Each structure stands twice: as structure tokens, then as C-alpha cells.
Amino acid sequence: MSVACWLKKDGKYNINRIIGLLFVAIALLISLVGCFYTPYDPNAMNADIKNAAPSFSHLFGTDNFGRDVFSRVMKGAGTTFLVGISVVSIGAVCGCLLGAFTGYFGGLADLILMRVNDALAAIPSILLALVFVSVFGSGTVQLVAALGILFIPSFARVVRSGFVVQKELDYVKNARLMGAGHLRIMFVHILPNIKSSLLSALAIGFNNAVLSEAAMSYLSLGVQPPDASLGRMLSEAQPYLFRAPWNAVAPGLMILISVLGVGLLSLEGGEKHD
Amino acid sequence: MKKKVFFLALLASFTALCACNGGRTGEKGSEDSLSAVVGITQDLDSLDPHKAVSAGTDEVLFNVFEGLVKPSVDGTLVPAVAKDYTIAPDGMSYTFTLRENVKFHNGEVVTADDVVYSIKRCAGLLDNPDPEVVVESALSVISAVDKVGEDTVVLKLSEPNTELLGFLTCFIIPEDYTEQESKPVGTGPYRFVSYTPLTSFVVERFEDYYGEQPYLSKVTFKICASNDAAFMELLSGSIDVFPYLTDEQAAQLPEDYNLAVGSTNVVQAMFLNNAFGPFADNKVREALCYAVDKEELLNIVGGGRGHVIGSNMFPNFGVYYDETLENYYTYQPEKAKELLKAAGYDESNPLKFTVKVPSNYDIHVATAQVLTEQYKKVGVQAEIQLIEWSAWLTDVYRGREYEATIVALDSALAPSDVLKRYVSTAKNNFVNYNNPEFDEVFAKALASTVESEKVSLYKEIQQLLTKDAASVYLQDGAKLVAVNKKFTNFLFYPVYVLDVAALKPAE
Numbered sequence: 001m002s003v004a005c006w007l008k009k010d011g012k013y014n015i016n017r018i019i020g021l022l023f024v025a026i027a028l029l030i031s032l033v034g035c036f037y038t039p040y041d042p043n044a045m046n047a048d049i050k051n052a053a054p055s056f057s058h059l060f061g062t063d064n065f066g067r068d069v070f071s072r073v074m075k076g077a078g079t080t081f082l083v084g085i086s087v088v089s090i091g092a093v094c095g096c097l098l099g100a101f102t103g104y105f106g107g108l109a110d111l112i113l114m115r116v117n118d119a120l121a122a123i124p125s126i127l128l129a130l131v132f133v134s135v136f137g138s139g140t141v142q143l144v145a146a147l148g149i150l151f152i153p154s155f156a157r158v159v160r161s162g163f164v165v166q167k168e169l170d171y172v173k174n175a176r177l178m179g180a181g182h183l184r185i186m187f188v189h190i191l192p193n194i195k196s197s198l199l200s201a202l203a204i205g206f207n208n209a210v211l212s213e214a215a216m217s218y219l220s221l222g223v224q225p226p227d228a229s230l231g232r233m234l235s236e237a238q239p240y241l242f243r244a245p246w247n248a249v250a251p252g253l254m255i256l257i258s259v260l261g262v263g264l265l266s267l268e269g270g271e272k273h274d
Numbered sequence: 275m276k277k278k279v280f281f282l283a284l285l286a287s288f289t290a291l292c293a294c295n296g297g298r299t300g301e302k303g304s305e306d307s308l309s310a311v312v313g314i315t316q317d318l319d320s321l322d323p324h325k326a327v328s329a330g331t332d333e334v335l336f337n338v339f340e341g342l343v344k345p346s347v348d349g350t351l352v353p354a355v356a357k358d359y360t361i362a363p364d365g366m367s368y369t370f371t372l373r374e375n376v377k378f379h380n381g382e383v384v385t386a387d388d389v390v391y392s393i394k395r396c397a398g399l400l401d402n403p404d405p406e407v408v409v410e411s412a413l414s415v416i417s418a419v420d421k422v423g424e425d426t427v428v429l430k431l432s433e434p435n436t437e438l439l440g441f442l443t444c445f446i447i448p449e450d451y452t453e454q455e456s457k458p459v460g461t462g463p464y465r466f467v468s469y470t471p472l473t474s475f476v477v478e479r480f481e482d483y484y485g486e487q488p489y490l491s492k493v494t495f496k497i498c499a500s501n502d503a504a505f506m507e508l509l510s511g512s513i514d515v516f517p518y519l520t521d522e523q524a525a526q527l528p529e530d531y532n533l534a535v536g537s538t539n540v541v542q543a544m545f546l547n548n549a550f551g552p553f554a555d556n557k558v559r560e561a562l563c564y565a566v567d568k569e570e571l572l573n574i575v576g577g578g579r580g581h582v583i584g585s586n587m588f589p590n591f592g593v594y595y596d597e598t599l600e601n602y603y604t605y606q607p608e609k610a611k612e613l614l615k616a617a618g619y620d621e622s623n624p625l626k627f628t629v630k631v632p633s634n635y636d637i638h639v640a641t642a643q644v645l646t647e648q649y650k651k652v653g654v655q656a657e658i659q660l661i662e663w664s665a666w667l668t669d670v671y672r673g674r675e676y677e678a679t680i681v682a683l684d685s686a687l688a689p690s691d692v693l694k695r696y697v698s699t700a701k702n703n704f705v706n707y708n709n710p711e712f713d714e715v716f717a718k719a720l721a722s723t724v725e726s727e728k729v730s731l732y733k734e735i736q737q738l739l740t741k742d743a744a745s746v747y748l749q750d751g752a753k754l755v756a757v758n759k760k761f762t763n764f765l766f767y768p769v770y771v772l773d774v775a776a777l778k779p780a781e
Contacts, residue, residue: 045647047573064522065574065643138660225658226643238502239522239636 016264023261027254031081034074042075043067043226051244061246063236069250076228077254080213083144083222083229087209088202090148095155096198100186102156103163114160121153126215133221143222147212151205158201162194203266207259214255230255309492310761312774313504313513317472317497322454323445324395324407329684329770334495336771337477338379339445339460342370342389342427345687349592349768351439355384355446355461356427365434365723368442372425377482378448379465386421391449393419393429393442411701412441412691434721436728440688463488463775472497477774488775501636508756515764517772519754520636521577527756534755535579536766540682541586541692542638544629544645544746549706550677552617552625559743561613563603565652566645566746575640579752585736586683587692588750590768594689596733599740610652619653626655627677630670633660637751638680645680645746671704682751684770689732690720696739707744 039059046066054061060069098117102110120128125147132146166172167190175185191198210230216222217231225232230251237247316330323335342356353359357373376384394400397413415438418430431438448459458466463485464477475495479488496513498504505523507513508531524533546553546562553559568582581589584599619625631642639660646656656678661669670676685692694700697716698708712735719731740747757764763778 043643043647043650045570045574045644047570050574065640134662134665221660224660225639226646239520242526243522 016267020261020264020267023257024265025261027077027081027258027261030074030254031077034071034076034078038068038071038074040068040071042071042228051240051247053244054246060250061244063233063244063247064240069233069246072228072233073230073250073254076230076233076251077258079140079223079227079229080210080231080255081258083140083147083213084206084209086144087147087151087212088205090144091151091155091205091209092198092202094148095152095157096159096191098152099156099159099161100163100191103160104167104182104186104190106164110160113156117153117156120150121157125150125212126219129212129216130219130221133216138221138224140223140227143213143216147209147216150212151209154205155198155201158197159194162197163190166190166193200266203262207262210255210259308490308779309494310490310514310758310774310777311494311496311512312772313498313507313516313518314475314495314772315498315501315504315518318469318475320406320455321458321466321469322406323447323458323460324392325404325455327408333770333772334475335445335458335460336462337464337493337774338458338462338466339447340462341443341445342393343439344443345767345769345771347765347767349590349687351443351687355389359439361436361439363723365436365721366431368429368431368438369422370427370429372427373484374425376461376484378461379459379480380448380451381482382448384446384461385449386424386427388449389427389446390419390421392446393427393444395447396444410441410444412438412686412688412694413444434723435690436723437688437690437720440686440691443687464493467492472499489778490774493774513756514758514761515774515777516756517753519756521575521579521752521754524754524756525577530759531756532759532762534757534764534766536753536755537581537588537590538682538751538753539588539590539768539770540684540750541583541588542641542680542682542748542751543586544641544678544680544748545705546678546745547674547676547704547706548708548744549674550627552619552627553677555617556743557613557617558619558625559745560603561610561617561652562649562654563743563746564606564613565610565649565654566603566748567605567648568748569605570648571641571644572749574644575637576749576752579754581750581752583747583750585740585747586696586744587689587736590750591689591692593729594732596736599736602740603743607652614652614654621653624653624655626657628657628659629678629680630659630661630666630676631680632663632666634663635681638682641748642680671702674704674706687769689728690716693732693735693739696735696744705745707739707742709738709742712738 044067049062049066051064052058052062058068058070060073063069098113102113128150129146133142136142172185172189175189213222213229214231214234217229218235223229223232233251234248240247314330314334316328318326318331318334319328320326320331323339326332326335340354342354343351344354346352355373355376356370358371360369372384372386372389378384395407396410397416398409399416399419415431415433415435416429417432420428420430422428446461447454451459463480463483465480467476467478469475474497477493479491498507501518501520504513504516508516509528527533546559548554572578572580572582582600584602585596587595589595589597614625629642631638633639642658646658649656670679693716695702696707697703697713715731715735715738719728719735722728722731753766755764760780761777762780763776765773765776767773
């Protein structure tokens with residue numbers, strides 16, 4: 001299926017997909033390039049150009065240390081996306097396993113695990129992450145671990161509900177009659193059938209992870225300075241909101257286009273099967 | 275569904291973008307020019323002045339309480355509850371004559387018993403000490419507090435000390451008054467009216483005050499959640515005086531406010547744990563001093579304001595302060611590299627360490643970022659680790675589990691207070707500095723009764739610290755205060771106090 005075809009829906013170009021793809025592409029491009037090349041050293045300071053307005057030499061201006069904001073956004077986006085992807089991976093893998101087993105087998109284990117799941121979901125995620133970080137110390141690794149654990153319940157619930165529905169269907173009964181093992185039925189037969197809801201959960205999860213990273217770093221509990229991340233940049237920009245708004249606008253814009261882009265793409269993925 | 279998700283995504287990104295939009299509402303400042311609202315950013319940890327730990331509390335309670343003596347603007351100690359005092363020539367006893375008819379806010383007259391009780395309480399000499407009272411370690415040299423006659427109190431010391439006066443600013447409270455924590459009673463120019471945690475602390479003029487009556491009849495200390503929140507309130511006009519402006523905020527000050535500039539009277543430094551492997555080597559510590567460009571640091575974090583220091587003392591100590599040390603370590607990256615090489619560190623084996631920085635102090639976090647960049651230029655890899663203030667107190671200050679840290683230390687009005695932490699046996703020697711010569715000179719300085727000798731000994735001590743590069747001493751920051759044009763006469767003290775009694779309405 002070519003990209004042009006994929007962008008169409010019912011023969012017409014689908015605006016959500018086009019914009020979503022465009023946004024995601026821009027965000028990915030900026031962060032990928034940022035891994036190898038930035039116009040300036042993102043941590044290099046220059047007291048002479050503190051809080052300089054955007055210009056041709058500094059596209060997004062400079063921050064209160066005279067660091068190039070565009071370079072920092074490039075680098076910071078990479079960090080933030082890496083955290084987002086790692087968090088979603090941890091959440092998705094553990095959540096899938098948990099949801100698959102409890103949904104498929106049911107019984108007492110299902111009841112207990114899902115109540116634990118509910119309890120975990122009932123606690124505000126930022127609060128739990130705060131506790132985690134204050135016990136294990138702040139840093140990128142701890143942040144990923146804390147957020148990853150917090151993201152398990154949402155995936156577990158999505159996968160479990162899929163399994164509960166699917167396991168009653170005829171194809172599963174047939175497979176069982178053919179002598180397929182439980183593991184094979186779960187992961188070869190059922191899992192591909194809940195692909196669509198899982199994909200939209202992944203997209204929403206990624207967005208939440210990016211926002212959580214931003215929130216945690218905003219509270220200076222995540223990525224440690226002087227390393228850039230989008231949330232840290234927002235946090236550091238706060239005192240200069242009126243005098244040097246570009247400090248906040250640049251990382252904010254980056255969060256906006258990436259979250260919006262992924263959101264628009266996932267919207268389509270989910271709707272098709274609703 | 276489609277719309278909702280789109281809207282949510284939009285909303286989420288916007289929340290992230292605008293997370294910092296504080297409320298601009300809040301009641302207008304009172305039209306009555308006889309009352310003022312002062313913004314503070316720390317809640318009071320206790321209303322009992324002897325139980326308060328944080329400097330932010332003492333700063334406010336300074337208006338409600340007084341000691342036998344109190345600090346004045348020029349750094350000298352002036353009589354307060356005491357009318358007069360004499361220090362025995364051998365430095366072994368202090369005699370205080372009390373001022374007549376000094377009244378507590380509850381109407382009772384201050385007696386010698388109250389004074390004895392208060393000093394004993396601060397020094398931990400009461401028979402049944404309250405465990406919550408913070409015992410001032412400098413007062414531990416007091417062996418007895420005696421009432422001699424109705425208006426005379428004599429302090430006897432176990433060893434000679436001529437600098438105790440700086441600690442006798444400890445507040446005088448009524449003996450056996452049990453409600454100090456809810457309704458504080460002192461002798462200061464303002465009396466307590468009300469306290470609402472996390473909201474406000476209100477005081478009013480004490481009509482029976484023995485000294486000059488303050489101009490303002492009522493002062494509200496408004497407790498703001500953060501520096502930014504306080505500045506928002508200031509922009510909306512609901513705060514008249516705000517003493518913790520950042521450099522950036524000072525530049526955005528609205529027209530109806532004046533900017534008063536003083537100094538913070540602290541020693542900001544990157545303290546090095548001298549017991550940590552690499553830092554045990556003098557060469558490494560010296561290299562770290564040579565590698566810092568303090569001018570650039572001041573330009574970046576303080577907008578060029580602030581005063582570079584070279585040892586563990588700040589300029590407001592006057593004669594005791596050795597200003598020649600400011601230029602002892604100039605910015606010499608090449609020399610730093612050489613020293614590091616001599617200590618066995620080069621590109622293949624770079625010096626690495628972690629700087630623990632209390633995350634609530636923006637100035638220290640910013641300083642840490644500038645320093646790590648400067649160290650990078652000489653091949654030193656410093657990694658920042660932000661920690662909470664309470665964790666800093668337990669791990670770094672008390673536990674000494676750190677490699678390097680950036681904070682600012684304040685001090686009482688006595689040169690011994692600012693330097694005593696470097697005595698090898700001091701409980702608060704968190705830098706693990708150990709130099710027998712220092713201990714010896716310090717003991718001599720403390721016991722010295724001749725002023726000129728004292729001055730030269732304290733200068734010698736500062737020089738020892740600088741030569742040994744005990745830590746990387748950075749600056750005494752500038753204190754920027756916003757004062758509504760309705761008021762004048764905001765006074766800066768060489769100690770950490772916030773004197774609202776001096777504020778005058780502008781004519």
C-alpha cells in the first residue's frame with residue numbers, strides 16, 4: 001500500500017492523516033537530526049547573548065544562559081521521545097502479558113490482578129511517579145522506570161477487554177479443537193485481532209508519556225541539567241515568560257506538533273474498526 | 275470520539291505550554307498607607323522563635339522578638355532588652371544590665387528571670403529541656419546564667435570567648451509561657467495578630483514598645499507558594515514589598531515599584547568534600563578554583579550584580595574580611611589543566627565527580643550549570659544531581675555523603691560563626707576540612723581579647739582556607755528588593771533579617 005493510497009479514505013484525501021503524518025515527520029526529523037548534528041553545542045553558554053530574540057543566527061533565540069534554543073530543542077526532543085518510546089515499550093509489553101493472561105484465563109488471579117490494576121490506576125500518576133523518584137533518586141533511568149510501571153494498567157485493561165471478548169468467538173474454539181496450545185492461541189490467534197485497539201492505545205500512551213516526561217522534568221525530577229529535554233526547557237523558561245517567550249514557545253511547539261501528530265494518526269487507526 | 279481526542283490532544287499540549295500561568299487575581303493592596311503587605315516565599319516552621327530552624331522564619335520573627343542585643347544596619351550590635359553590657363577583660367563572663375520597663379506584648383514587664391530562662395533555653399541549660407528547641411551550639415560555652423539583683427544578669431563561660439555577643443541576639447521570651455507556638459509573645463516593635471499556615475502572618479504595632487514607634491500600624495507577611503507566584507502578586511499590586519527578586523524579575527519591575535539593591539550576606543560556594551578520593555589532593559582542589567571564571571558566572575546568573583569572594587567570608591564583615599583573597603584564584607584554565615595533569619588526570623583519565631544541588635534554589639541550579647560548562651573546558655566531567663532540600667540536609671549536610679555541592683551559607687554577626695565549621699572536630703564541618711594549623715589559629719582568635727590581634731588572626735584563617743582551596747568560593751549574591759513607591763527606607767542588614775519597623779510612608 002503506497003503512502004498516497006494510505007492517505008486516502010473512501011477515495012478522498014484524509015486531512016487528519018496528512019496533517020498527522022506531516023507533524024510526526026517534522027518532529028521525528030528534528031529529533032533524529034539532533035542526535036547527530038545541532039547548529040550549536042546545546043550546552044555552550046555565552047553571557048553576551050542572554051535571552052536574545054530569534055534571529056537568523058539563532059532561529060529560536062537564546063535562553064538565559066545564552067544557549068541556542070533551537071539546538072536545545074533538537075537535542076531535547078530526542079531525549080523526550082526516547083523517554084516516551086521506552087516508557088510505552090515497558091508499559092505495552094508488561095501490560096500485554098498481564099492483560100492477555102488475566103483476560104484469557106480469568107478466575108481468581110484475574111480478579112486480584114485487575115483490582116490491583118484498578119488501585120494503581122486510581123492513584124494520580126504524577127503523584128506515584130513523584131514517590132518513586134524521591135525513593136530511588138531522580139534521573140532519566142529512574143524516570144523511565146517510574147513512568148513505565150505507571151503505564152502498565154492502561155495497556156493491561158485494553159488488552160484484557162479484547163481477550164475477554166475474543167476468547168468466546170468461534171475461531172478460538174476451533175483453534176482449541178485443532179489442539180492448539182494456550183500460548184499459541186493467545187499470541188498467534190487472538191493478539192493480532194486486537195491489533196487496532198492496541199495501536200491506538202500505543203499512540204495515546206506515547207502522547208501521555210511525552211507529556212508526563214515534560215511534567216516530571218518540569219518539576220525537575222526527570223532529566224538532570226544541563227541536559228535538555230522539552231519539559232526541562234519549559235520549566236527553565238518559566239521565569240522568562242514575559243521577557244523571552246521564545247524559551248517556552250519553542251519546546252512547547254515541539255510537544256504540540258508531536259503529540260498532535262501522533263494523536264491524529266491514531267485517531268484514524270482506531271476509528272476504522274470501531 | 276474523533277473531536278474529543280483531537281480536543282484532548284490540543285488541550286494537553288496547551289496545558290504543557292501554559293502550565294506556568296499563575297493567577298493574576300488577588301485583592302488590591304490596601305489604600306491605607308499605614309499598612310503594608312510583604313511577600314515571603316517560605317512558610318514559618320514554628321512560631322516559637324527558639325524552635326524555628328529556617329532562616330526564613332527568623333527573618334520575619336525579628337520584628338516580633340528581640341534579644342539582649344540586636345543587630346543594626348552597620349553590622350554592630352546595639353542594646354535592646356539590655357540597656358548596657360560589659361565583657362570581662364579575660365573573656366570569661368558577660369554582665370548585662372536590663373533596660374527598665376521593657377514590656378512583653380502581653381503587658382508584663384521583662385524581668386531578669388525571663389532573661390535567664392530565655393538564655394538557658396537557647397543554650398540547652400534548662401533542667402527539663404524541650405527537645406524541639408534548637409540549641410545554639412555557640413552558646414554551649416556558657417556554664418552558668420545568674421540573676422544578680424533585679425536588673426542584672428551575668429553569664430559565666432567555661433572558656434574565654436569575646437564573640438558571644440553576636441549570639442546573644444537570641445530572643446527573650448516570657449518565662450514559662452506555654453502558648454508561644456500559637457500566640458507568640460516577645461518584646462519587639464510589632465505584636466502578633468494572626469497566623470494562617472501557608473497563607474499569612476499578620477503583626478500590628480506594639481504601642482508599649484520602649485524604642486521608636488514603627489511607622490506602619492499593620493504588616494501582613496503574605497506567604498506565597500513560589501518566587502514566581504509572589505512576583506505575579508506583585509504585578510497585580512497585592513504585595514508592597516518583595517525581598518527575593520531574581521535578576522530577571524528586577525528587570526520587569528512595574529513602574530510603581532522601586533528597586534533596592536543590597537547584598538545577601540552569604541557565602542555561595544561549590545563545597546568540596548575534602549574526604550572524597552580525588553578531592554583529598556590539594557592540586558585537584560586548586561585546579562577546580564583556577565578553572566572557574568567568576569566574572570562570567572556573575573554575568574550569567576546575576577546579571578553582573580553580586581560580589582566575588584575568595585574565602586569563606588563576605589564583605590559585610592568589614593575589618594575581618596580579607597578582600598585581597600578575591601583575586602587569589604583568577605581564571606587560568608591552562609594552569610588548571612597543568613595542576614590536573616600533575617595530579618594524574620588527563621584526557622584519557624578525566625576527573626569525574628557529581629555535584630548535588632538543592633533543586634529549590636534556582637540560583638544554585640543555574641550556578642551548577644555554568645560551572646559544569648566551565649569545567650568541561652579543562653576536561654573535568656562534573657555531573658549535576660538535583661536533590662530536595664530535606665534530602666540535602668540529611669545526606670549532604672549531616673550525612674556528608676556527597677562529592678561536591680553548591681549552596682550558600684549565612685552566618686550570625688560573629689566572624690567565628692562563619693569560620694567555625696572548618697575546625698576539624700566541628701559537628702557541622704561538612705566539607706571534612708582538616709588542618710591542625712587552622713584549628714590552632716582559630717582557637718587563638720576566638721580567645722583573643724585584643725581587637726587588632728583578632729582581626730589579623732581571622733585574616734590568617736581566611737588565607738589558610740584559600741591557600742588550601744578548601745572549597746571553590748564563588749560569590750556573595752546581590753539582594754534585590756521591590757518596594758512599592760508608597761514606602762521608603764527599606765534597610766539592609768548584614769544578617770538575614772527583614773526589618774519592617776523601619777519602613778516609612780513616602781510623602
